[in-house]
Amino acid sequence: MENCIFCKIVRGEIPSKKVYEDDEILAFHDIQPVAPVHFLVIPKLHISSLFEVEPGHQAVLGKCLAVAGKLAREQGAADGFRTIINTGRVGRQEVYHVHIHIIGGPQTLPPMIVWRGQ
Ligand code: 5GP
Ligand code: ZN
Numbered sequence: 833m834e835n836c837i838f839c840k841i842v843r844g845e846i847p848s849k850k851v852y853e854d855d856e857i858l859a860f861h862d863i864q865p866v867a868p869v870h871f872l873v874i875p876k877l878h879i880s881s882l883f884e885v886e887p888g889h890q891a892v893l894g895k896c897l898a899v900a901g902k903l904a905r906e907q908g909a910a911d912g913f914r915t916i917i918n919t920g921r922v923g924r925q926e927v928y929h930v931h932i933h934i935i936g937g938p939q940t941l942p943p944m945i946v947w948r949g950q
Pocket of ligand 1: 837846848849860861862863864865917918924925926927928
């Protein structure tokens with residue numbers, strides 16, 4: 833995907849602070865961290881969102897989740913962290929290349945979601 837920011841990061845066309853990389857997945861620090869630990873885990877394969885996931889993507893998406901705990905611990909979130917995948921307009925997804933946010937740090941995070949609708 834030519835103009836996808838995260839595909840550009842995968843190809844090395846945009847620099848990133850890498851946390852982990854192998855042939856199928858990449859983890860890198862979020863450019864605007866919301867907590868002391870905030871990095872993203874992505875498949876190198878371009879998948880726009882969870883809406884576009886196909887059966888053939890199961891293994892690589894599983895791999896993204898499978899590395900989360902180890903990487904979070906290594907990055908300083910040893911007492912816990914939150915994983916978030918924003919999807920589509922309602923989910924306020926900004927970058928349309930599937931990514932898992934790993935958010936944590938020494939302090940307890942705020943409550944999950946505060947519903948402000950009616
Ligand atoms: P979303 O809202 O799509 O779930 O999250 C997109 C995330 O990507 C945001 O937290 C944003 O800070 C991060 N981001 C956007 N552009 C870049 C970039 O060029 N480099 C890095 N490292 N993170 C980015
Ligand atoms: Zn992409």
